[in-house]
Amino acid sequence: MTDLFFQTQRLCVGYDGKPLIEGIQIGLEQGEILTLIGPNGAGKSTVLKSIAGQLAPLGGTVYLDKRPADRMTKAQLARQIAIVLTSRLRGEMMTCGEVVATGRYPYTGYFGLLSEADRQIVEEAMEMVHMREWKERPFSRISDGQRQRVMLARAICQQPRLLILDEPTSYLDVRHQLEFLSLLQKMCRKMGLTVIMSLHELELAAKVSDRVCCLKGRYVDRYGRPEEVFTGGYVSSLFGVSLGSYDEINGGMELEPALGQPQVFVIAGAGTGRSVYRRLQRKGIPFATGILFSNDLDYPVAKALAADCIASEGLEPMGEALFEAARQRVDACGRVICCRERFGALEEANGRLLSYAKSRGKEIEEPWRK
Amino acid sequence: MGRKFLILVTLAAVFLTANLCVGTVKIPLGQIAAGLAGRPVDPAAQRILWDIRLPRALAALLLGGALALAGYLLQSFFHNPIAGPFVLGISSGAKLVVAVFLVCLLGRGIRVSSGALILAAFLGAMLSMGLVLLLSRRMHNMSMLVVCGVLIGYICSACTELLVTFADDADIVNLHNWSNGSFSGITWGNVALMAAVVSVVSFLAFLLAKPLSAYQLGEAYARNLGVNLKLLKVQMVVLSSLLSACVVAYAGPVSFVGLAAPYLVKSLFGTQRPLVMIPACFLGGSVFCLFCDLLARNLFAPTELSISTVTAVFGAPVAVWMMLLRGKEKAL
Numbered sequence: 191m192t193d194l195f196f197q198t199q200r201l202c203v204g205y206d207g208k209p210l211i212e213g214i215q216i217g218l219e220q221g222e223i224l225t226l227i228g229p230n231g232a233g234k235s236t237v238l239k240s241i242a243g244q245l246a247p248l249g250g251t252v253y254l255d256k257r258p259a260d261r262m263t264k265a266q267l268a269r270q271i272a273i274v275l276t277s278r279l280r281g282e283m284m285t286c287g288e289v290v291a292t293g294r295y296p297y298t299g300y301f302g303l304l305s306e307a308d309r310q311i312v313e314e315a316m317e318m319v320h321m322r323e324w325k326e327r328p329f330s331r332i333s334d335g336q337r338q339r340v341m342l343a344r345a346i347c348q349q350p351r352l353l354i355l356d357e358p359t360s361y362l363d364v365r366h367q368l369e370f371l372s373l374l375q376k377m378c379r380k381m382g383l384t385v386i387m388s389l390h391e392l393e394l395a396a397k398v399s400d401r402v403c404c405l406k407g408r409y410v411d412r413y414g415r416p417e418e419v420f421t422g423g424y425v426s427s428l429f430g431v432s433l434g435s436y437d438e439i440n441g442g443m444e445l446e447p448a449l450g451q452p453q454v455f456v457i458a459g460a461g462t463g464r465s466v467y468r469r470l471q472r473k474g475i476p477f478a479t480g481i482l483f484s485n486d487l488d489y490p491v492a493k494a495l496a497a498d499c500i501a502s503e504g505l506e507p508m509g510e511a512l513f514e515a516a517r518q519r520v521d522a523c524g525r526v527i528c529c530r531e532r533f534g535a536l537e538e539a540n541g542r543l544l545s546y547a548k549s550r551g552k553e554i555e556e557p558w559r560k
Numbered sequence: 561m562g563r564k565f566l567i568l569v570t571l572a573a574v575f576l577t578a579n580l581c582v583g584t585v586k587i588p589l590g591q592i593a594a595g596l597a598g599r600p601v602d603p604a605a606q607r608i609l610w611d612i613r614l615p616r617a618l619a620a621l622l623l624g625g626a627l628a629l630a631g632y633l634l635q636s637f638f639h640n641p642i643a644g645p646f647v648l649g650i651s652s653g654a655k656l657v658v659a660v661f662l663v664c665l666l667g668r669g670i671r672v673s674s675g676a677l678i679l680a681a682f683l684g685a686m687l688s689m690g691l692v693l694l695l696s697r698r699m700h701n702m703s704m705l706v707v708c709g710v711l712i713g714y715i716c717s718a719c720t721e722l723l724v725t726f727a728d729d730a731d732i733v734n735l736h737n738w739s740n741g742s743f744s745g746i747t748w749g750n751v752a753l754m755a756a757v758v759s760v761v762s763f764l765a766f767l768l769a770k771p772l773s774a775y776q777l778g779e780a781y782a783r784n785l786g787v788n789l790k791l792l793k794v795q796m797v798v799l800s801s802l803l804s805a806c807v808v809a810y811a812g813p814v815s816f817v818g819l820a821a822p823y824l825v826k827s828l829f830g831t832q833r834p835l836v837m838i839p840a841c842f843l844g845g846s847v848f849c850l851f852c853d854l855l856a857r858n859l860f861a862p863t864e865l866s867i868s869t870v871t872a873v874f875g876a877p878v879a880v881w882m883m884l885l886r887g888k889e890k891a892l
Contacts, residue, residue, distance in 0.1 A: 244780055268786030280639060280778045283832045295774050295785040301835060302770035348785075 195220040195255060195384055196352060202249035203233065203240040209248050210236050214410055216403060218386070220351070221378045225395040226388040228405035229429050234388035235276075235356050237405065241386060242273050242354045254352065268296035272350035274341045276357050281329035286340045289329045290316055293347030315343040319373060335366035342373065353377075355387035359394065367391065371398045393441025396420050404428050435494040444494035445471060452478035452497045455516075455523040455547070457540050461487035462529035466557060467495045478519040481508045481540055508539035520547050527555045561836065564829055568843040572621065575850035579617040580609060582854065584861050587613075619746040619754065620853040621846040623807045624817060626758045628825070628845025629765060630803035631818025632837060636772055637796045640702045641826075641882060644818035645685075645804035648705075649712030651813035653688025654681040654805050656716040656723075663727045674750050674809060678757060681805035688712055689801050741812040741868035743853050754806055761802045765838055768795060772834040814849070815868045816875025821845040823882050848874070 196218040204210035210233045218224055226234045239245040241252055243259065252259040254270055262270070272293065281289050293315070294308045304312070316322045319339040324332065329340065338358060345353055358374075359367040371394060377383045389395045395402060396416045404412040404419060406428055412419050420438040425431070433446040448471055456463055456470070456479040463479060464487065470477045479492045480500030492499045500516050502508045516539070520526060526547040533541040548554060580592050587595075587605045595601045595609045631644040645651045661680040665672050695708050771792045774782040783789055807814060822837070825844035829836055852870040859865060 242784060244783055264786040264788060268784065271784065273780065273784045275780055277778065277780065279781055280776060282776070283826065283830060288833075289777075292774065292777055292781070292785070295770075298770070300767075300770065302773055303835075 193219060194253075196386070197253040197256075198241070198250060199253065200250035201237075201240065201247055201252060203236050203245065204248050205236070205245070207248065209408070211405060211410070212249075212408055214250070214403075216401075216410075216413065218384055218401065220384055221382045222400040223374070223378055223385040223387070223398055224401045224403060225399035226386070226403050226405060227392060227395050227428070228411075232405040234405060238354050238356050238386065238388060242271055243267050244273075265296060268348070270350055271352045271354060272345035272348040274338070274345050274353070274355040274358055276360060278337075279329075279341065279344075284329045285325065286321060286327050286329050286332065286336075287312060287316065287325035289340055290321075290325075290343045290347055293344040296348065311347055311349070315346040316340075318346060318377075319343045334361040335363070335369075338362060338366070338370060339373070342370070346377065351382075351384060353383055353385045353387075355385065357388050357390060359389060359391060367394065374398070392420075392425060392436070396438070396441060437490045437494065440490060442490065444468075444491060447471060447495045447497065448474045448476045449497055450476040452476050452519065452523055454525045454527060455479070455520045456496075457526065457528040457530060457544055458482065458488045458492070459486055459530060459537060459540065462558070463488040464491045466527055466529055467491050471495045478523065480516045480519070481512050481537065481543070483537075505536065507536050510539075513539040513542065516543050517546055520552065521550070523552070525553045525555065527557065529557060531558050561829070565840065565843070567828075568825075568840065568847060571847045572843055572850065575847060575854060576617050576621060579620070579850055579854050579857075580613050582858055583608070583613065615746045615748055615751045616743050616853070617850065618751050619743050619810060620849040622751070622754050622758045623743070623811050623814070624821070624845040624847070624849025625762070625842035626803040626845070627807050627814060627817040628821035628841040628848070629762055629838065630800040630807070631845075632822040632841040633765060633796050633800035633803075634818070635822060636776060636834070637793065637800070638696070638702065638705070639776075639778070640706075641823060641886070642702070642706055642819065642879065643709075644816070645800065645807075646713070646813060646815045646818060648688070648692050648709035649716060650685050650688045650692070650709075650801065650804050651808055651815075652713035652716035652720075653691075654684035654808035655813050656720050657681065657684030657687065658808060659720045659723050663723050674753055677809040678753070678806055681809040682802055684716075685801040685805045685808070686797075688716070689797055693797070740866040741814045741871075742856075742864070742866055743811050743849075744864065746810060750810055754810055757806050758803065761799055761806075762838070762842055764795075765799050765803075768792065768799075769834040769838060772796075776832055776834070811867065813868065815872050816879060817845055817848055817852075817871050820871075820875035820878035821848045823878060824848075 194217040198214050198216045201214035202209050202212045214237065216224065226237060228234055236245065240247045259267065279289065291304060291312045294304060294311065295302065298304060298308060313322065316325055319342050321336060321339050321343060324336065338361065359370060362370060374385060375398060378385055399416050401414065402416050402419045403410055411428060412424065425436045425438055435444050453475055454470060454477040456466055456477055458466065458479055459482055467479065476497040478498035479496045482489050482492055482499065482501050483505065484501050484503055489501060498519060500512055500519065502512055520543060528544050530540065577592065581587055581589060585608055587609060591601050591605050592609065595606055627645065634643040634645060634648065635641050658677055658680045662672065691712060692709055696705050699705050771787045774785045774787045775792060779789060821844040822841045825840045826832065826837065829840055852874060853867060856865040856867050856870045
């Protein structure tokens with residue numbers, strides 16, 4: 191516990207003396223990324239604000255480098271912690287360069303004039319986020335993705351050791367989300383920056399975070415490495431998902447399945463069935479599917495959407511018992527959709543299933559023929 | 561940047577000179593130069609220049625600057641370009657307290673020094689400001705706050721009118737002129753005191769340039785950068801109230817200068833940086849008021865217009881223009 195750069199002890203946060211979340215115990219080594227996740231209104235922003243010194247904690251202590259943050263002066267804290275918030279920075283009539291330069295505030299003299307060294311740091315920060323050529327551009331006239339990068343450069347200029355970001359990817363498209371998080375990762379590795387942020391995108395949180403902190407109710411529900419946290423249907427329980435499902439391994443969401451007596455049997459496998467499953471779900475048609483290997487790409491989607499799913503363990507030939515079960519389901523369905531063109535040696539049972547369906551005069555649909 | 565300051569200084573000099581030359585009695589430039597240099601000139605011209613026009617022009621210069629600066633501070637404080645001492649009812653509050661003060665004391669035959677008037681106006685300004693701040697806690701919508709400010713202004717003006725109606729005759733003449741806003745009747749003693757107050761307060765405002773620049777980013781970012789927000793806010797409120805009070809004590813409420821001048825200056829310089837804006841706003845306000853007072857005195861001479869009439873004619877369209885532009889930018 192001695193080499194922790196950032197630590198909270200029994201931190202209690204809230205507004206107007208009313209505690210929102212209590213007993214927050216977080217420990218981070220230098221250069222680590224911590225992500226807060228939790229349902230809307232769980233208090234992610236409140237925790238971030240309290241750590242950043244924007245909101246006085248109701249109890250407990252935040253330690254930076256083993257020093258209690260509440261014993262540091264405003265000027266000392268300004269050199270330790272920088273923030274990137276969701277609320278827009280008011281940058282009326284400012285160029286991007288000027289916005290970035292505001293990060294130098296804790297280091298400049300009485301009138302806030304920039305020295306040559308300060309200017310150099312501003313240039314470097316803008317270079318780092320690939321915004322150098324936008325330096326003279328008005329801050330109000332750039333895109334959301336660029337704005338977020340400028341805000342990151344501004345924070346870097348402040349030369350903090352701890353960076354706090356409140357949902358930094360909210361307004362970004364996929365490309366910019368990836369770019370932004372890669373950039374963040376690079377800073378952590380290169381400069382030993384420690385990051386605490388909140389994210390809505392769980393699949394990104396699972397990939398970028400060294401630690402994840404899950405907020406629910408009045409306490410931290412889980413805290414640990416992402417592989418420890420994102421297991422066993424935890425995400426669904428954290429967010430109280432009752433309609434639809436969340437697949438933690440692949441980070442995919444599926445809507446609520448159409449339940450009831452299956453009307454269609456889907457022969458799938460090797461990732462060919464997913465789009466068919468979703469199409470049937472959209473139309474609200476209950477379906478059965480099989481025979482799938484449990485390590486197939488189709489399997490998590492089938493489990494989420496199918497009324498009935500016949501699955502085979504491991505990489506062995508599909509057994510006779512499974513074939514028999516599947517045959518009964520085919521009998522009960524009026525229609526069969528076969529997504530496969532060919533069947534491999536281990537899944538010869540699926541080939542027999544198709545022949546059987548044809549022999550019983552089932553209506554056969556083969557989407558790959560189109 | 562330097563060139564733009566030069567433009568403002570030149571404009572101020574031109575209008576200052578024009579204010580000295582032009583009037584019911586025209587004084588040629590040569591006479592002005594001679595008179596200011598202390599060389600012998602026509603005694604009538606000398607008296608008009610030294611006793612009437614010069615103190616009045618200096619008052620317009622100083623108070624115009626003070627108003628614009630007060631407006632700039634309030635706009636920064638509320639993060640809103642429509643804020644200003646007149647719009648938020650601060651000038652009217654100051655006016656009311658000064659009127660009460662005058663009626664009470666003058667009625668008892670007590671003479672009032674202009675320093676005491678500034679204090680009374682400051683008290684009134686702080687009272688209105690307190691009311692506005694109280695309301696702003698409840699109202700997060702800025703336009704509602706402005707509407708409230710305007711209402712406060714009306715209530716205060718109504719009370720002042722009431723006082724004037726029931727005051728003794730001798731006081732009324734004085735009060736009536738003053739409560740509509742005018743730079744007339746300024747003495748050298750007044751100029752000295754207002755110069756002292758305005759220059760000290762403006763200098764103090766200039767010292768706030770750095771924290772003010774951080775405050776403009778929004779409170780969260782300012783706090784993160786290490787700004788002592790509570791202290792800064794108190795400083796902004798006190799300084800802007802002092803500046804507004806000084807104007808009200810000498811010239812009564814003057815409308816729209818605090819709103820229009822900072823906007824025009826901001827557009828001219830293309831920046832919000834307090835380090836530039838504080839001196840530039842002061843100069844801009846001076847130019848604006850010198851220009852308006854020139855018109856107020858001469859447009860319908862010998863009848864004099866109240867200064868607010870002229871500033872409103874030029875300032876209000878600027879305010880409307882500003883709001884239209886803002887609406888457009890938001891739509892983008």
